[in-house]
Amino acid sequence: MVWARSVSARGVSVQGEGAYPVCRALPEEVPVAMVFGGATLAVMMASPGDIEDFAIGFALSEGVISGLDQIEEFEVAEQAQGIEARFWLRADRSAALAARRRFMAGPVGCGLCGIDSLEQAGRELPDVSGVALRLTRADVMGAADALRAQQPLHDQTRATHAAGFLRPGAGIVLAREDVGRHNALDKLIGAMVRQGDDPGTGALVVTSRLSVELVQKCAMAGSAVIIAVSAPTAHALRLAEGAGITLAAFARGGGFDVYSHPHRIRFEVSDVA
Template sequence: MADRFPPAVSSAALSVQRENALNVHHALPEEVPVAMVFDASTLAVMMASPADIEDFARGFAITEGVITDPCQIEKFEIADHPAGIEARFWLSEDRRDALAARRRLLAGPVGCGLCGIDSLAEAIRPLPQVADDGLRLSRDQVAGATDLLRDLQPLHNQTRATHAAGFLVPGQGIVLAREDVGRHNALDKLIGAMSRQGIDPASGAFVMTSRLSVELVQKCAIAGCPAIIAVSAPTAHALRLAEDAGITLIALARNGGFSIFTHPERIQTKVSDVA
């Protein structure tokens, strides 16, 4: 699979600058169709980077509510085809009703989390409440989170065209990171990798290189992570969801500063009110 679908390819281009034009080569991130197949039936087709496919598939299964525990996966395999990749699951019998409830055909650019949804109600489905299990982050830990993540993005360094998601643990920094052309996919890959490695999402915060959309907050809540930090701004609806779900939402985290929008009790810093 790695030979057929490398994470990046070299492409020729004509670089036109103010004083000259040069023939150059650019590294471009690859994206391929990835079919999520459960019990021999396709649930979704996502466009994604071809690296860390098992992490992506497992994270997708968790955040879509197909599984609630890794032990519900009886068998998993990856099959590559000329047109793309299949991530194949065989599930325990008790998950088949849940799978039927979530069944949809989803095909959209760069893994849009809402493309192809059958019912508008699915876009605003109720989220679980994230408990306050004692996570506390210092001001310096939050302020430096996106800088730490920047050092863990080899595909972005090569292509300048991918997003990343990382997991920040107090006293340890970012312990795990994943990249993808889509921010939703990057977070699914991270959640899947954490599940495989037995890392508890309640023990830290997600860190994103993107804006904070509804889908990212939904994935955060379903995974049970109490905080999410991003370099860009949230949408208004994402903020409302985070407030209701008990998630600490921190955005605009760059250049040593950040803004706390919801549940500031998890951040150990005194904030002055500014009119």
């Protein structure tokens, strides 16, 4: 079975001037099981596209693997009930896999579901303070619009998130979409690693608010800048500050806010008080 990314649905649109029939494109959403060595680690609801990117990005951002060389075999199996992303890892990854399996028992839909203690919610993140990336004000100001231009599924359905990789001076050079904001970022991270892009050489851009899980994934990927069109949570900001991540938010309408490690963004003298 091959899952389509969207389906057509007929309905009735009720407006002030009356009611009329409509046919809308709706994004598909299917269970995607992350299976390691024949045992399921997690199940997420996701858009049925770019599954290999999604699975590898998930494995990296959750700390199951730290590089592609630790994957011995991989396959995607589409079934009537959903999709399985099947991994077989090197033997030396068994400890990391066992640790994540203890903390993610049962189906999950985000980076914190399935953990069994408050301490696990605040897992230690890599410190990316040493990443020497620099962006211009124009890079950040144009990020959201550049990403918006690379969202064909959103254009069709108006119901998906996106994550993009912003390279200084080049704009958004890679993007991925999904019904879930965490999934979109995992897909982007997986795609970058598969094609050899270093996340530390650019910024991650997301079409959502900035929550704890997105900052965690940014740090795990080794990226030092994350840009969002909406607001960060207070906890996400604390994590970004501690991990050395430059956090820019409200990046829309020709402006943005910077809340942590602003030294990576070059401002004109007149821009700062």
